[in-house]
Amino acid sequence: MSAYEKIHAAISTANDSGRTALVPFITAGYPEPKDFIATLKNVASAGDVVELGIPFSDPMADGMTIQRSSFVALQKGVSLKWIFDELDSAQGEIDAPLVMMSYLNPLRAFGFEDLADRALAAGVYGFIVPDLPYEESTELRVVLEAKGLGLIQLVTPATPEDRLKTLCDASRGFVYAVTITGITGGAGLPVDLADYLTKVVSHSTIPVCAGFGIREAKDVAAVGQYVAGAIVGSALVEVLERGEDPKPFLEALIE
């Protein structure tokens, strides 16, 4: 099984037990770098795949919540190298496969070859790069695929149908269906998702996970009618921001 197939497997296992897979997002090292691994373990125990946000100075696809967490983490010295060192130290203790969400520039600065080596060793099996459209992605994709790592493609309600097919074919790990035309941290889900999500699923041979605007159990249930998994980002980061335990929040999402 290649690394990215472990992501498929984790999502399928959840679906096989009769529920929507849960993909929680946290900003690495937020709110306190010293609590990073404890927070990650806690979140991973309630999620099927964990999306780990790499802080960046210019998070142009993110709303206020993730911008704030990103700036705080950067101020406290969080870097990609530090994150990998921490993950190495927690080897085998994290219950879910990880994917990293990072803007391109920190990954470039780290070096794609080193990135792939360290990711594989640390249990990071996929990457979501919100400012790397398919047309610019060959260089990174080739390096990741050589190690069996997945480059997860985002699709949006604005994506034309022919492009949707290309993106679904290219995606590895899962297909990230953005629910809204907008940035992360929106107030909620749009009312009519059925046509859009059904269309994405029809083009994909791998699991589809929906994200953006998912805040509570009814949102997870709403997207769960159509897709394999639900991604919860800003709402979870707000829980961390308030200093609350994320586990009950996540468990309540899939009740």
Next chain:
Amino acid sequence: MSTLFAADEAKRLLDAAIKGDMPDERGRFGPFGGRYVPETLVPAFDRLETGVKEHLHSPAFQAEFQKELREWVGRPTALSFASRLSEAWGAEVWIKREDLAHTGAHKINNAIGQALLAKRLGAKRVIAETGAGQHGVASAAACARVGLSCSVFMGAVDMERQAPNVDRIRRLGAEVIAVETGDKTLRAAIDEALREWVTDPDGIYYLLGSAVGAHPYPYLVRELQSVIGIEARQQMLSQAGGLPDAAFACVGGGSNAIGLFYPLLGDDIELIGVEAGGIGDGLGENAATLATGTPGVLQGSYTIILQNDDGQVQETQSISAGLDYSGVGPEHALLQATGRVKYISARDDEALEALGELCTIEGILTALETSHAFAAARKYAKQNPGKRILIGNSGRGDKDIPTLTKYPAGI
């Protein structure tokens, strides 16, 4: 940076740039440029690119654009011989007067061009970012002219230091949206404009003000600003009797510089771009991107940026809001890498001194941005006596009064 390519590769790329073959069909200026944007915006960029191809060089669009440049912007702008400055510097100094264009800076050339394009593409609403406020004023004016609503994103820091322009933008009927995120200057304003665009990629037209960002913006802005260099070249031939030995322009994102330089690339003219040297050489003390930066991806483009070893973009410092930017247009990155254009910097104090000199001996209050070009040209003139020098006077300095009142007048 010339070590980036072998000499023959640099020559091949430069020849292609001079021939007009840059950017290529993928929006690349050699290795630089491209389109690094969120997936939600990809269809919008595809539509913009198609629209640019269809309209920008069509006879109908060009007729409309040229008419607006002539009758509303007030082009051609003058080329002034600076007799007293020439005497003071021991050189022959010519000034291309973009400060005389409507709204007081070169920004209007691009703004009216893109507003006309937005109208043709059926935009419901225009958004723009601004640093010094000149592009905000130009966008507001251009949108009023063509009948489109306009919202301008401006960093809170810049709103304070360019207060007169905030008021001008509002009076011209546009909305000013204060940006309190990130560094609260131009870079944060661009991030925030992109976030807004993502909410309505079909209805919004993003009127980007510099030759930066994802393809096709660096190309589009260059084409609309090239009128500066085309006019200046003709005026030098007719008024000065020949081309200059050297041409200077300030560089933030680099729209006025590419507008002046692009039509001169094939000529035997030393081209010098002047960045903001801020208060010193350390990381974070200036905005001298090309002089001290490294390749990276920022706001849609692979170019030279100011960043740390982790790829985090660094904040900048400059007395001039319009140069206070951590990136630079990708075509400038190529022109530097090929060695065709030399990029240097002038510090805050040097810019202020040049501004004072130009005021008192030529009667021109130039913008703080532009003052950097004068500071560098002055240094060059002292080291190379008797040269014929062309300076792109990108804008007027009225907007800088809140900053200038902190310094004594004159020199």
